[in-house]
Amino acid sequence: MKLYRRQRHRVLQIVTKLIIPFVLLFALYVQFHGDYGPGGGFQAGVIFASAFVLHGLIFGLQRTRQVITPSMLRVLMALGVLIYLGTGIVSMLLGGNLLDYDFLAHDPKHGQHWGIFAVELGVGVTVTAVMISLFYSFASKR
Amino acid sequence: MTDKPAKPIDDKQEYTPLAKRFLWADSSSAVERVIFYLSVTCTVLFVLDFIIHRHAYAPGEGIPGFYAVVGFVAFTLIVLGAKQLRRVILRNEHYYSPFSVDAENYPDAGLDKQQYQSSVDDTHDVKREGG
């Protein structure tokens, strides 16, 4: 059977397609479980990005770039920082110091929870975006 | 660059009245006469020293003719001394160049070189050089 160039790694491609959702899911787990157990934005971001790296390795950079474009990455990078800082600013607006999560909810404990959640989200988004764009720039021939 | 005019305007009649009063400086006989007057003045001053009692402060100042001798001798020694000094320290004009102004001409931009014209003429006829 003559294989077209795109079909050459069919097995890998199909397996990858199966794996990627789980990788993403695991990343989300690490992300949102970060405030209770081991994990957090940094790790989650890397794992999340690794799904895209895998996609890029198997399907080629071109297709990954279509999935998540560099300009989108740039937006995500900025967005992550904004989420992080936004949390801090909101806590300031609510009467606390910068990043003082106690003020984010009525109960300081809940506040801490929400605060860490938001901040880790911001970190996660930025790390994901940065990792992927690092991959893009190393993998591209230019 | 030459500063000499092609043909010096040298008609003595055209000099200003003030300049005409000094034309004697070009005639050697007049100069001789001036020197003669100078000698007479000197003699008179020297003789006066014996007649008039000068007030003396420093030792020796009261000796008649003190200033005359000092004036003559000091002047002579200074000139002769300087002449000897020159033998030691005179160097070519380019000795320090290009770091010294000795060897260069004054830049024309700062000058207004003009040749003399008789005062009868209008100033706009003045011939300019350089610039």
Added chain:
Amino acid sequence: MIADQLPALQIVIPMLAAPLCVLVKRSNACWAIALVANVLVVINAFALLHQVRTDGVIRYALGGWAAPTGIEYYVDTMNAIMLLLVSFISCVTLVFAYTSVKKTVVTGKHYLFYAAWMLCLTGLLGISITGDAFNVFVFLEISSLATYMLLAFGSDRRALTASFRYLIMGSVGASFILIGIGFLYAATGALNMVDLAQRIPDAESQRAVLVAFSFLTIGLMIKAAVFPLHGWLANAYQHAPIAVTAFLAGTATKVSLYVLLRFFFSIFGPNYSFGAMLLNVVLLPAAIVGFLLLSLVAIFQTDLRRMLAYSSVAQIGYIVAAFCLATQSGLTAGIVHIINHGIIKTALFMSVGCIIYRVGHAHIGSLDNLMKKMPLTVTAFIISGLGLIGVPLTVGFISKFSLIGASLERGWWMVGALVLVSSLFAIVYVGRVVEIMVFRSSRTDTPEPTGMREAPMSMLVPMYVLIGISLWFGISGSTTLSVASEAAAALLGGYQ
């Protein structure tokens, strides 16, 4: 309420501006965002300085976690001055950058340029404001990474190598600092500066503290470009976009010098640094040789930016020498010179920027008769050049006057005398440029570039703002002197 949040706002505002620039992406809008953020930061810094001078030290616990546990921002007169200086210089250079960046930086990347600028500003302000030793390192890295990027925006290909060299040296320096902080943590178990200052006297004899001290010395010397470790500076300043050079020349090395002050005076304490540790045996010779030798080197440079870069290293030598006196008046002199040199060197680089904007290069030999074409720019260069020399009624004189006075007071005659000798060098290197720009008539063999005119207003105005301030500080020197001497007292007094 907002008065309590000033220390946080100082960092948050520029940090917020950076991602906004990335999102907005339009060149002019980015510039506007950055400028607005910067103006707010200046006002904020001014308010902080005022607050500190009236109410005393401000301690701001991040996240509400009190000092030894959490990170805190610690503001006394010393770093309030630094905050104001850095944010102000950034502000004026940013205005200045508007026109010049359009010419030098590739059009599509302006938003990255301004974002990097804001990050760099964040880093520099963060270094100045934080009261946590590890946080210093973090902000140092933020500012350094942003700086590498800003340097690489230079239109010249050599900008890349210059940036790379700075990257290597900057990383080496930052690692040294990190290692130093790590050792300190190992020895004392503290990262908060106030806490460190209290614990170090007990741990003084430990090897780890000694090693930490040595690593910090070298690391900070690299970052501050003190004499033998200044190699990265000349290239970086020469090839970076000129607005960046102006910005960095006024701020980056000064902030590193501030960190040096913090560590050696507040944390280790002058008795330890300059008594037990013989810091002046290393720093003082380096500083003196630096300001003598590099003033000499500056004389021979052919590129204006490079000349000013070497002169910067020489000026840093003055500042470090002043620190080494380790007295109240010595520190005052050093701090005053940090302020004054920051202002005049920025103004000088701005005037060079104007020249490059119109002439296209900064080759000293072919700037003849520039006075005719760009009188305002050249006048600015002359005025700030006089300040660099230390002519009376300029800021440079205030600095030099207090430095020499301090060295005499300490009994170190030679330092004062050598400072004067190197001022004579400064006369030569500034005078040479002035003579060419003002008096040397254009050579006839090169064709006159047509249509050469004065630099645009957007470049001239910020430059003259700085010059106006420098003249004001020069004429009424007591303003800066009194603030600086408060700061020096705060440093020598240690943490309350």
Added chain:
Amino acid sequence: MSLLAPPFLYLLAAVLIPVLGSRSRALLLLLVPVFGLISLLSYGYGNHLVIPMLGFELTFVRLDKLSQIFGIIFSIAAFLAAIYAWHVDDKIQQMATLVYAGSAIGGVLAGDLITLFLYWEATAVASVFLIWARRTPASYATGMRYLIIQVLSGVLLLAGLLLHYNDTGSIAFDHLGLVSLGTWLIFIGFGIKCAFPLMHNWLQDSYPAATVTGTVVLSAFTTKMAVYALARGYAGTEILIYIGAIMTLFPIFFAEIENDLRRVLAYSLNNQLGFMVVGVGVGTEMALNGTAAHAFCHILYKALLFMSVGAVLYRTGTSKASELGGLYKTMPVTMVCCLVGAASISAFPLFSGFVSKSLILDASVSNGYYIVWFALVVASAGVLSHSGIKIPYFTFFAHDSGKRPAEAPMHMRIAMIITAVLCVFIGVFPGALYALLPFEVDYKPYTVSHVLSQMQLLCFALLAFVFLMRNGLHPPEERGVNLDSDWVYRKLAPGLMPAIVNAIASTVTSAQSSAKDAVVSFTRRVAGISRPGGILSVNWGVNSMVLIVTVMMLIVLLFNFS
């Protein structure tokens, strides 16, 4: 109101220069000294304008009779120079003139050492532009030398005042005396500006390099400000008497053989300063009166001489005696003014030099300094030789150079005539000058014995001149450069001793080549390592930078662990 104090008025006007048109600038230059003088005279004696600055109380106007007379003559000099420079259309020169004159006046009005220092440096920086304004490479080099020496003087003053302040806790500028290292440094700082022997070259080096009008301005201020400073701080310091005596004598010889007339005048300026310094050194009321009076007269007649030589330079393009001669035919007004100046500086009775110089001579003799007095008498004869005879004779008479330049422009003639009239006026009515002097004057210059002795001295000196010319003994004017002590730093140091090394090495033949090479290359090497591409300014590679870091780390560790 305080902005209208004399020094500030000048500085304010200087700021206006760039925005004014050509003629209004010249007019401003003319008006400022007038208003400055009015403003000066409107102040009462005492301290005014005490402003806190640099953490000190600085006194910007301290008016007493000593500073007043200097302030007045500086204003007059600025005014005359402005007339003379009416034609100049050069913002830089005009600005420099204003700043320079203003800071010189500020210097004499300064009530404390810091203010004095501020103006001291300002004069240095402003005046160098008058030299650079010639706009030639040579004038640049000369200006640079001048600037460095002037700033060095300021630096010494600064160091001295800091030491003095450390010693006494006072920055007041009153009598200092040579009592400590600080006051010695201040003294040397003053001495440099006052062109003490062996520190004098900057004067002869730079004045001939300035512009036509610049030299006139330069001649008035710097050195006289130094004389004032000495009179204020070191009156009665005996060493000054001998310094002054040497200053009056040695420049005579150099002036005698110098070819550039402006340099002749610079040497003669030096010689006249000697008289003033002797006066300061004697330090009695009469002597200080003499110093002030002589400074007053000297500024006028020296400006007059520089103006006339400048006018010649302006019209012919040269001020070299060997290129000039016979100019009286076409520049008679200039010639007559020059003669008045020459007569004044030679102290002929009825001219200004006579009434001021004799004060100093009498002060020195009545205090028993006979040798110094004799030196001054000899120097008086010497003054006649170079300024009295040489300048007018070789410029306007002597052999005809064939040059027929036009008469000096109208404004120059006006300036010269006013100055000449002032010289004669002071000579004829000395009372007017004496009224301005710092102390009560009880002195009659026109006594029979005094006039007689002076006339004898001068006439016989003239006779000697005739005698020497007749016998061909007078040195002819030759183009060339005369060495002076600046040779040390202009030739010896830069060429750095290859000659000496050669001499030593030739005796020690084995060491010859290596030693010579070493010394010759030393200066080059200093420049070599500093030039772009030299080791100090080459782009250091990452490897070498890291190596340096390592070495530094080792050093630091060595010190910290020892």
